[in-house]
Amino acid sequence: xxxxxxxxxxxxxxxxxxxxxxxxxxxxxxxxxxxxxxxxxxxxxxxxxxxxxxxxxxxxxxxxxxxxxxxxxxxxxxxxxxxxxxxxxxxxxxxxxxxxxxxxxxxxxxxxxxxxxxxxxxxxxxxxxxxxxxxxxxxxxxxxxxxxxxxxxxxxxxxxxxxxxxxxxxxxxxxxxxxxxxxxxxxxxxxxxxxxxxxxxxxxxxxxxxxxxxxxxxxxxxxxxxxxxxxxxxxxxxxxxxxxxxxxxxxxxxxxxxxxxxxxxxxxxxxxxxxxxxxxxxxxxxxxxxxxxxxxxxxxxxxxxxxxxxxxxxxxxx
Amino acid sequence: xxxxxxxxxxxxxxxxxxxxxxxxxxxxxxxxxxxxxxxxxxxxxxxxxxxxxxxxxxxxxxxxxxxxxxxxxxxxxxxxxxxxxxxxxxxxxxxxxxxxxxxxxxxxxxxxxxxxxxxxxxxxxxxxxxxxxxxxxxxxxxxxxxxxxxxxxxxxxxxxxxxxxxxxxxxxxxxxxxxxxxxxxxxxxxxxxxxxxxxxxxxxxxxxxxxxxxxxxxxxxxxxxxxxxxxxxxxxxxxxxxxxxxxxxxxxxxxxxxxxxxxxxxxxxxxxxxxxxxxxxxxxxxxxxxxxxxxxxxxxxxxxxxxxxxx
Numbered sequence: 312x313x314x315x316x317x318x319x320x321x322x323x324x325x326x327x328x329x330x331x332x333x334x335x336x337x338x339x340x341x342x343x344x345x346x347x348x349x350x351x352x353x354x355x356x357x358x359x360x361x362x363x364x365x366x367x368x369x370x371x372x373x374x375x376x377x378x379x380x381x382x383x384x385x386x387x388x389x390x391x392x393x394x395x396x397x398x399x400x401x402x403x404x405x406x407x408x409x410x411x412x413x414x415x416x417x418x419x420x421x422x423x424x425x426x427x428x429x430x431x432x433x434x435x436x437x438x439x440x441x442x443x444x445x446x447x448x449x450x451x452x453x454x455x456x457x458x459x460x461x462x463x464x465x466x467x468x469x470x471x472x473x474x475x476x477x478x479x480x481x482x483x484x485x486x487x488x489x490x491x492x493x494x495x496x497x498x499x500x501x502x503x504x505x506x507x508x509x510x511x512x513x514x515x516x517x518x519x520x521x522x523x524x525x526x527x528x529x530x531x532x533x534x535x536x537x538x539x540x541x542x543x544x545x546x547x548x549x550x551x552x553x554x555x556x557x558x559x560x561x562x563x564x565x566x567x568x569x570x571x572x573x574x575x576x577x578x579x580x581x582x583x584x585x586x587x588x589x590x591x592x593x594x595x596x597x598x599x600x601x602x603x604x605x606x607x608x609x610x611x612x613x614x615x616x617x618x619x620x621x622x623x624x625x626x627x628x629x
Numbered sequence: 630x631x632x633x634x635x636x637x638x639x640x641x642x643x644x645x646x647x648x649x650x651x652x653x654x655x656x657x658x659x660x661x662x663x664x665x666x667x668x669x670x671x672x673x674x675x676x677x678x679x680x681x682x683x684x685x686x687x688x689x690x691x692x693x694x695x696x697x698x699x700x701x702x703x704x705x706x707x708x709x710x711x712x713x714x715x716x717x718x719x720x721x722x723x724x725x726x727x728x729x730x731x732x733x734x735x736x737x738x739x740x741x742x743x744x745x746x747x748x749x750x751x752x753x754x755x756x757x758x759x760x761x762x763x764x765x766x767x768x769x770x771x772x773x774x775x776x777x778x779x780x781x782x783x784x785x786x787x788x789x790x791x792x793x794x795x796x797x798x799x800x801x802x803x804x805x806x807x808x809x810x811x812x813x814x815x816x817x818x819x820x821x822x823x824x825x826x827x828x829x830x831x832x833x834x835x836x837x838x839x840x841x842x843x844x845x846x847x848x849x850x851x852x853x854x855x856x857x858x859x860x861x862x863x864x865x866x867x868x869x870x871x872x873x874x875x876x877x878x879x880x881x882x883x884x885x886x887x888x889x890x891x892x893x894x895x896x897x898x899x900x901x902x903x904x905x906x907x908x909x910x911x912x913x914x915x916x917x918x919x920x921x922x923x924x925x926x927x928x929x930x931x932x933x934x935x936x937x938x939x940x
Contacts, residue, residue: 322773322776325773326773326780327777327780329773329776329777330777330778330781334781334789337790337793445674445932448928448932449928452872452876452924452925453920453921454879454920455880456896456899457917458921460913461918461921463913464913467906468906469907470910476907560782564783567784567788568880568884571883571884571900572883579785582785582788583788583884586789586792586801587792587801587885594789594792598781598786598789601782602780605782
């Protein structure tokens with residue numbers, strides 16, 4: 312097991328390092344001249360040169376990359392091009408807001424999708440199964456902001472007016488206000504996740520239903536309810552739980568558009584603003600942090616999976 | 630899908646008591662293919678999906694001819710008029726007919742998504758063939774790069790690259806060509822991963838060994854022996870990717886990386902009118918339903934193709 316953990320950790324770190332190189336290259340080689348960008352057209356060439364020198368962008372690329380990475384691993388992502396404040400000042404609260412929204416979405420999604428998946432598996436091939444499977448997959452391909460816009464029309468200010476359509480910063484708001492204001496964005500994210508988690512739950516349950524231990528349990532005379540709760544669900548849902556954590560990365564992709572739609576300044580919103588004003592230190596920090604979140608989530612999922620299934624950790628790793 | 634070793638000479642095998650080999654075996658590649666196409670066409674979901682997709686493609690090509698009003702011109706009406714018989718989807722902030730804008734808005738999505746998918750599937754298939762066939766170091770190195778790219782949400786990666794690409798200009802400038810390139814390249818690793826695992830399953834089969842013994846080159850084996858046998862997963866992946874390409878184009882347009890006002894693009898319409906959702910829900914919900922119907926239509930096609938090709 313330890314060998315497997317080390318192996319996964321190393322592979323993940325290599326990928327993260329490569330990612331940091333690629334995004335750094337993309338963001339640094341191409342914009343050319345931040346001094347000109349920040350100071351504007353009217354600035355003198357000397358002022359631009361001085362500005363660039365202070366930023367250190369006149370040094371060779373590998374030196375700058377090493378410097379940036381060295382600081383980044385210690386949690387220092389530099390300062391905004393625009394106002395000189397440390398990037399982390401805005402990054403940390405934004406990440407906390409997004410985490411809150413993400414956890415909320417998962418809490419809404421997981422019980423319903425597992426229930427739907429198990430229901431589909433128990434009615435395999437019948438209309439209910441097709442409805443849940445096809446419906447779930449269809450929801451999964453609709454962009455989050457489209458679901459958000461439709462939800463706002465139906466449940467938000469459009470018709471029923473049950474929930475607000477704009478979240479805002481929610482600074483110092485009570486937990487109840489937060490849950491109320493973020494219900495629609497969380498529901499939009501949850502609907503997108505629903506199809507995938509339901510499909511995993513369905514597959515896991517079907518596998519357990521077909522397994523020999525289920526047949527044995529049935530043949531030895533256990534009631535159907537006991538067969539399901541003690542044997543089928545306990546075995547069938549373990550992989551689903553492991554897979555859920557790998558969906559965190561997927562969720563964070565959807566958070567960008569959802570946070571823009573609802574005006575909720577999380578990390579997706581921050582990424583977008585940084586990109587629009589070309590504040591590259593912030594943009595890089597956001598992308599890297601999203602990469603780290605994905606890395607931790609995938610690693611957790613893989614390790615859970617390995618802990619649950621000896622074939623994964625002992626057998627062929629491909 | 631071709632049957633294994635379809636182009637090899639038929640060697641007559643005589644088995645005691647077995648009926649003689651007929652010159653027309655039952656399962657010719659053509660027959661299998663025809664049967665699969667028949668099964669796909671008979672799926673009700675496939676028909677629904679195809680109708681939706683064809684409808685929007687038709688709108689993309691002829692939208693400006695069939696739309697009752699001009700999609701851009703705002704010179705005639707009051708703002709935010711609720712739906713009426715003359716304007717079934719109502720009017721937007723500056724008095725444009727939302728119905729016409731939804732019809733014409735199909736164009737900017739249909740112009741980008743299929744081309745981006747084609748690019749991504751082609752590059753991804755090549756990469757996946759190389760990774761799966763050669764394995765070893767090539768596979769490992771490319772695999773790590775693929776993992777790194779996949780670690781960032783696709784939308785975030787596209788935003789980063791599109792921002793970097795418009796670094797020289799003020800603001801963000803995104804052309805359809807840039808979108809096709811960025812989405813296509815971002816899809817490449819995902820497709821490559823699927824094709825790679827399909828190739829791994831084929832690589833050690835006898836027909837590949839036979840081709841190697843015949844002295845065929847790697848390129849020939851990859852393109853003419855393995856590729857026809859992994860077409861099933863590639864076709865499935867392509868239909869799934871097309872749905873996600875529409876997803877990506879719409880989302881990028883919504884966050885400002887796409888057509889600019891006054892374009893009737895769906896994502897842009899939603900971004901543009903959302904602040905006034907309390908005043909005029911019709912200005913955002915109809916473009917939203919348009920996007921939803923297109924992606925769901927493509928997804929129904931993808932699902933029925935998958936049911937038949939990968940049961």
